[in-house]
Amino acid sequence: MTTGGWIFLAVSWLGILGVFAYSMVRTLREKDDSGEPPAATPGD
Amino acid sequence: MARERWGSRLGVILAVAGSAIGLGNFLRFPVQAAKNGGGAFMIPYFVALLLVGLPLMWIEWTLGRFGGGFGHSTAPGMFHTLWNKNRFIKYFGVIGIFGPIVIFIYYTYIESWLLGYSWFALTGAYNACDTRESMGAFLKTYQGIGTNPYVSFSTPAYAFFLITFVTNVLIVYFGIQRGIEKVCKYGLPILFIFGIVLMARVLTLGAPDPAQPQNNAINGLGFLWNPDWSALGRAQVWMAAAGQICYTLSVGIGVILTYASYLSKKDDVALSGLTAAATNEVAEVIIGGSIVIPAAFAFFGLAGTQSVAEGGAFDLGFVTMPLVLDRMACGNLLGFMWFGLLFLAGVTSSISLAQPAVAFLEDEFGLSKKRAVLVFSAVSFILCQPCILFLDKGVLDQMDFWGGTFCLVLFGTVETILFAWVFGMEDAWTQLHVGSDITIPRFYRFIIKYITPVFLIALLVFWLWEQGPAAILLKDVPDANLPYVWASRALLLALLVVLAFMVRHAWKKRRQNGEALA
Numbered sequence A: 001m002t003t004g005g006w007i008f009l010a011v012s013w014l015g016i017l018g019v020f021a022y023s024m025v026r027t028l029r030e031k032d033d034s035g036e037p038p039a040a041t042p043g044d
Numbered sequence B: 001m002a003r004e005r006w007g008s009r010l011g012v013i014l015a016v017a018g019s020a021i022g023l024g025n026f027l028r029f030p031v032q033a034a035k036n037g038g039g040a041f042m043i044p045y046f047v048a049l050l051l052v053g054l055p056l057m058w059i060e061w062t063l064g065r066f067g068g069g070f071g072h073s074t075a076p077g078m079f080h081t082l083w084n085k086n087r088f089i090k091y092f093g094v095i096g097i098f099g100p101i102v103i104f105i106y107y108t109y110i111e112s113w114l115l116g117y118s119w120f121a122l123t124g125a126y127n128a129c130d131t132r133e134s135m136g137a138f139l140k141t142y143q144g145i146g147t148n149p150y151v152s153f154s155t156p157a158y159a160f161f162l163i164t165f166v167t168n169v170l171i172v173y174f175g176i177q178r179g180i181e182k183v184c185k186y187g188l189p190i191l192f193i194f195g196i197v198l199m200a201r202v203l204t205l206g207a208p209d210p211a212q213p214q215n216n217a218i219n220g221l222g223f224l225w226n227p228d229w230s231a232l233g234r235a236q237v238w239m240a241a242a243g244q245i246c247y248t249l250s251v252g253i254g255v256i257l258t259y260a261s262y263l264s265k266k267d268d269v270a271l272s273g274l275t276a277a278a279t280n281e282v283a284e285v286i287i288g289g290s291i292v293i294p295a296a297f298a299f300f301g302l303a304g305t306q307s308v309a310e311g312g313a314f315d316l317g318f319v320t321m322p323l324v325l326d327r328m329a330c331g332n333l334l335g336f337m338w339f340g341l342l343f344l345a346g347v348t349s350s351i352s353l354a355q356p357a358v359a360f361l362e363d364e365f366g367l368s369k370k371r372a373v374l375v376f377s378a379v380s381f382i383l384c385q386p387c388i389l390f391l392d393k394g395v396l397d398q399m400d401f402w403g404g405t406f407c408l409v410l411f412g413t414v415e416t417i418l419f420a421w422v423f424g425m426e427d428a429w430t431q432l433h434v435g436s437d438i439t440i441p442r443f444y445r446f447i448i449k450y451i452t453p454v455f456l457i458a459l460l461v462f463w464l465w466e467q468g469p470a471a472i473l474l475k476d477v478p479d480a481n482l483p484y485v486w487a488s489r490a491l492l493l494a495l496l497v498v499l500a501f502m503v504r505h506a507w508k509k510r511r512q513n514g515e516a517l518a
Helices: A003-029 B009-020 B023-035 B038-068 B075-082 B095-123 B132-143 B155-173 B175-203 B217-225 B229-233 B235-249 B255-260 B270-290 B292-311 B313-326 B331-365 B369-389 B395-422 B425-432 B443-466 B468-472 B479-512
Strands: none
Touching: A003 B009, A003 B038, A003 B217, A003 B270, B009 B175, B009 B255, B009 B270, B009 B331, B023 B038, B023 B217, B023 B235, B023 B270, B023 B292, B023 B313, B023 B331, B038 B075, B038 B217, B038 B229, B038 B235, B038 B255, B038 B270, B038 B395, B038 B425, B038 B443, B075 B095, B075 B331, B075 B395, B075 B479, B095 B132, B095 B155, B095 B313, B095 B331, B095 B369, B095 B395, B095 B479, B132 B155, B132 B313, B155 B175, B155 B331, B155 B369, B175 B217, B175 B270, B175 B292, B175 B331, B217 B270, B217 B292, B235 B270, B235 B395, B235 B443, B255 B331, B270 B292, B292 B313, B313 B331, B331 B369, B331 B479, B369 B395, B369 B479, B395 B425, B395 B443, B395 B479, B425 B443, B443 B468
């Protein structure tokens, strides 16, 4: 494994784990919502 | 009839992540990365994730929730709602039902092999196979290839297929909350536990043969991650990365549209889409990238791993991995975990492939869940048979080519253009942020409107230019297989036409009943 390989691995893993941890924590922190279906207007 | 809803926010995220996490994460990704520049492959891979994968994820979540508000769970209704002045757009939406059905009919059979091999691993059925040749022969015997000149059939393979098929339709029958959500809520954590255990075991292998210390798992990681900078200059590598992103995130198929249609008005889609994509990436890049290639390298060395990678994903999963795991302590248990992991990944994907067709029958024809599942089961069961019986005749490859490759990119392109250009970026952006827990950076407006469609069109054109002629004109198909291949094409065309007529009929009926069509 070259230094370049380690750098690619570390950056990729840290980036993915960072986004995963951030998004999962935010998701679990927000409470579940449930309500009416979206009352959107059809476009043309 | 009250519309089904997800039971919890985590449930829908795990269901979408479960749909995305499939065999491709653990088998296709490492092979693609190893063949396309190693660590350097990750540059186009992440570029494609940011410019194509995430935008498509958000587009599908938003369109799905939007369409669900009008009682549509599938693309024909959603596309019509978006552009109700165009009477043909709903027929483009047929691809969003056709693609999942086609993938389901071959994917379920492959998934059943994983169930079979989980059982074989526990019982030690393949322990006597100690070379790649003998393990390959074991697989062929299991598939029933070569035992009969006309059909590929074996009783164990068919029995495991029946169990897998019934499991899938039962989960879908139990519905969104009690079926799909429950299975994904339990299945994904188990999958991750199995994956982490296998990854830890492989990375602590060291050098199994002390006489060849260079053959170790860390150098195996190097085989995958050491960058080959010249790869960045090859268009093929960029296209392979974009293809892998579409394939791994399950975007461009239509399943996320259906899952998101069961959300309610206040449910967030921006953060949920990001979380589902991030979960998939953990499974793919971190776990998927740390099992098969490092394990193969430790036992077979550089030349052996190169040959394994060239052999493709099936060879890696069903021939190399059982051999490698068999040589470790507790090999049977590790083998069970490996195939169990893949089976769980398969089930959480295949149920998502079945849901659009079932939802289409429920929404557009007013069928009850029970009747919709029965109709889907009967039709898909019949359609599965050519894949099983003519496995070595190229039927499965045709299904994969049209359903799992061509339709995926075409559908992704159409829905992006509809979202950004027909619906309009202003309305689309507003919809995307309804109930949102995060604010997506504004530059994504530009990306979704211009970059994503251009990237997808380039992918489609490049792919048609590079591989299209050979694939469409069947240049690599042996003459003996041509009748089977043409027959499978006719079958696919018939399915597409039938679905288009069903859409026509459903809309005609609604018009006659005076129902709102949007």
